[in-house]
Amino acid sequence: MRLEAITWDRLGDLLAERVLALEPADGGLRPRIALDGAPAARAGDLAERVSDALRVRGRPSLVVGTEGFLRPASVRLEYGHHDVESYYDGWQDTGALWREVFDPLGPEGDGRVLPDLWDPRTDRATRSPYAELPPGGALLLHGPFLLRHWFPFDLTVHLVLSPGALRRRTPESEHWTLPAFERYETEADPSGTADVLVRADDPRHPAWTG
Template sequence: MRVRPITHEALVTELADQLLHVAGPLGSRIALDGHPLTGTRELADSLVEELRARGRRAVRVSTWDYLRPASLRLERGRTDPEVFLHDWFDFAGLSREVLAPLAAGGDGCVLPALWDPDSDRSPREPRTEVGENGAVLVEGPFLLGKQLDFDFSVHLWMSEKVLRRKVPTEDEWQLPAYSEYAQRTRPERVADRLVRADRPERPALVDSLD
């Protein structure tokens, strides 16, 4: 394994350099996959800012804004890791409202949020135009291995030992879901780029797993 320590700023610059060459049918669709503690949202926001500074339209979408209604995701209880892994997130809605509009024949406009978990209803946000020169960055867990149409993917990896130490007590019930995802999907092998994020403020790029 070849691992290269890098600052957050340098990571953003290097990934942005690469994303500028990623092309989709109507804008590029980028996955930033990982546990929230790895800093997927922070990296997505930094990349959006960097890409906009370079003249590209960029939009950040979070899977946490694509939760299924509470009546569906909580019908088998609030702390079931299997349900959390397979039934909490509306990946069909994400595909329909975010990825498909940037596919061939789409209109280039994405819906940044489908569901507000606090009000348990649609936030009724307007669609955002991405356009051919733009990019949508989708951040959140469990994005890989689901046949979602991403043009490029980054997995932020945190070791299970560190994750267990850092995760809040009230979220420990979710850990078996992340373990199952890691074992079944092997996101470190599926992603186009792999970032070690045991310490998100001091990331490391994995240039080779061999």
């Protein structure tokens, strides 16, 4: 696979251009974009760059992170704080993401999206107000393991790190999560199935598939 060097700013601009050209496959009015990657890949930073680039072009967007849709600690940590299987399969509240994010943006949706539901630090509901995403506005959803849940994305971007870079850039206290990302690459093949692949081993010098 051929990768081209690019700057983060330029990448945000080019992805915004891709978003502007999208027509949701299911006939909806609001394109849904995945920015998928391990926390160390900082997909949220890229989502914000794309959002800024869209705003300059007159297109509204909404950045949502899956860290705001984790299950309560009593569910996430039922089998311990370092259970890889739970982290991979049970931490994200995918039902809430469908109900509060994807359904409102579908063909029959009203565009009222809940930007987050649960604060994992306080282990309480965030009580955030709903955000209105007008027709033509884009959802920029970032987080890990996004390409294994059959979410109805119109554009998928996967930020990939080599195993060495992933280990270096992941805090030592979170190294127990690394086998989950190895499993994700093997089972879901995000590097092979994403519409756009971004290599982020060097945070200063990304490369992408163009």
